[in-house]
Amino acid sequence: MYRSVLLFTLVGLLLLTRSHCFDSGLSGQEKTTHFGLTECALLRITASYLKSIYGSTDLDNIADGTELCDDVETMFNRIQQETRRLGINSKLRFVIDQVCTSNVLVNLEEFTSPSSHFDNEAFIEGSLLIANRLADVQINLMRDSLSVFDARQSFGQAMHTLQDFYAHSNWVELGRRIPNPNISKGQIFDLYALEGFATCSNCTQQNCAENNILPEILNGQYLTSGYFDIYHTGSSKPKGKCSHGGPFDVTTETDAIGFGINKDNENSDHGSYHCS
Numbered sequence: 001m002y003r004s005v006l007l008f009t010l011v012g013l014l015l016l017t018r019s020h021c022f023d024s025g026l027s028g029q030e031k032t033t034h035f036g037l038t039e040c041a042l043l044r045i046t047a048s049y050l051k052s053i054y055g056s057t058d059l060d061n062i063a064d065g066t067e068l069c070d071d072v073e074t075m076f077n078r079i080q081q082e083t084r085r086l087g088i089n090s091k092l093r094f095v096i097d098q099v100c101t102s103n104v105l106v107n108l109e110e111f112t113s114p115s116s117h118f119d120n121e122a123f124i125e126g127s128l129l130i131a132n133r134l135a136d137v138q139i140n141l142m143r144d145s146l147s148v149f150d151a152r153q154s155f156g157q158a159m160h161t162l163q164d165f166y167a168h169s170n171w172v173e174l175g176r177r178i179p180n181p182n183i184s185k186g187q188i189f190d191l192y193a194l195e196g197f198a199t200c201s202n203c204t205q206q207n208c209a210e211n212n213i214l215p216e217i218l219n220g221q222y223l224t225s226g227y228f229d230i231y232h233t234g235s236s237k238p239k240g241k242c243s244h245g246g247p248f249d250v251t252t253e254t255d256a257i258g259f260g261i262n263k264d265n266e267n268s269d270h271g272s273y274h275c276s
Contacts (some may be wrong), residue, residue, distance in 0.1 A: 014062070035100040038159050040069035042096050046079055056082050072217035095152060102156030103163075112230065116157075117164040119228040119244055120236065123192060126161055131186030133158035158184070167264050168244060169225040170213055172273045193222040198240025209259040210270050213242065226260045227251045245269035 004037035020236040047062035059082060060066075062075050069075075076092065110116040115125035133154045165183055166172065180190070193199045199222070203212040215222060226244035227237035229251050237243065237251040245260020245268065247251060252258060259269040266274045 021231065031118070034103050034163060035162055036069065036072065037163060038100045038103050038156065039072050041076070041112055041159070042099060043072060043075045043079060050079070050082055050086070054086055056086070058082060071223075073273070094236040098152045099156040099159070105158040106157050112228075114228070117228070118161065118168045118225050121123070121192065121225050121227075123169075123190070123223065123225070124188060126165065127183060127188075128186045130158045130161050130184045133161075134184055134205060139220075163176040168262050169223060170217070170261060170264065170273055171223065173213055173261070173270070174218060174221055174223070190223040191221055192222040193217055197222070198256070199224040200242035200261065202255065202257045204258040212256070212259055213261060224261075226262055245253050 007122055032188075044062055044065060047059035050056040051059055051063050057080065062078065076096075080090055080092060083092070106116055114120035114122040115129045118126040136154040137151045137158070140147040140154065162183060165180065171180065199214060199217050200212045201208075201214055203209060213224070216222075224242055226242045226249075228244035228249050229237065230248050232250050232253075235256055237254045241259035242256060243251040243258075244262045246262065246264075249260060252260060261270050262268050263270040263273045265271065268274065
């Protein structure tokens with residue numbers, strides 16, 4: 001069943017609405033972490049699959065997203081009850097844990113990779129990375145049963161990068177409230193602030209922290225993301241570009257200095273956009 005669910009998920013991936021709140025945390029199953037957000041999405045897709053393929057009618061509010069991610073355990077139990085009714089041998093918890101753990105590990109194994117997190121305005125590279133990993137999912141699903149494990153890993157990794165697009169770019173600040181329809185197709189999917197195009201102003205005081213993106217970027221609807229580096233030597237941030245921000249980011253020390261633009265959680269530099 002779960003081989004089919006992953007294929008079904010690939011079709012529905014672009015139609016998933018973004019979570020109201022998202023915490024780009026390293027661990028935890030809370031609803032707004034990488035783990036929790038992915039878990040909720042997988043439960044919704046599973047409910048949609050059961051409804052579409054088996055005609056299940058008791059999971060509508062999970063499948064259509066009206067049941068929020070506040071209580072994923074109840075969502076999980078309802079789906080488990082339905083799979084038992086249908087006589088399906090369910091390994092849902094194992095599958096969810098594997099996909100979500102692969103998602104979270106991107107923050108450890110690919111911590112400084114711009115394309116993995118859409119940092120450093122790596123929009124083309126990030127989009128291609130998602131597309132390639134989703135292609136790996138499809139290839140591995142068509143192979144032997146052992147390759148399903150690789151498919152789940154690639155899918156979790158792709159979901160991490162997808163989630164970071166919204167947390168690390170200025171998509172929300174541009175007033176966008178729907179998912180980017182081209183984000184996983186390996187395509188150029190917006191108007192970018194090109195190299196040499198300043199995107200942020202210097203800001204070292206809290207009163208300007210969430211207004212540090214230049215008006216011409218917002219008014220022109222240019223897509224940008226923050227630069228991130230943990231090493232003082234060799235930082236690649238061009239002059240005038242935004243930083244990611246946070247305690248580990250040394251790019252905040254170079255123009256544009258000060259606060260960054262990430263909205264990983266409510267305490268981030270652009271924390272008020274966290275639940276937008």
